[in-house]
Amino acid sequence: MIFLNKLRxxxxxxxxxxxxxxxxxxLGTTLQYYQKYESRVRPIPVERLEILADFYGTSTDYILGRTLVRKPYPKK
Known part of the structure; x- marks a missing residue:
């Protein structure tokens, strides 16, 4: 479980x-759960983090605030 970068x-x-x-x-979840992910009240499962990265066309590192590069990593 991971807490997301709220602003990103x-x-x-x-x-x-x-x-x-x-x-x-x-994400296949409720509004209440997603609000808690976005507001950092509840950690998000890695599987849902991956769904968001794929959906937004970015990397999980960008969502987590570990990089400023918005482009996803090249696929191998």
Missing amino acids: LRDLREDHDMTLQDVAKV
């Missing part, structure tokens, strides 16, 4: 003109 996650969602409910649907 919100920025990605807003950049894609999505609501909290929209992203919750992408």
Whole structure:
């Protein structure tokens, strides 16, 4: 379980003109759970972090705030 970078996650969602409910649907979870992920109240499972990275076309490191590079890593 991992706590996400609160601002990055919100920025990605807003950049894609999505609501909290929209992203919750992408993850297959409830609005309440997703709100807790985004506000850092609840850690997110790695599997859901990977779904978000793929959905937004970025890396998990970017979402976690470990890099400023928004592009995903090249696939092998």
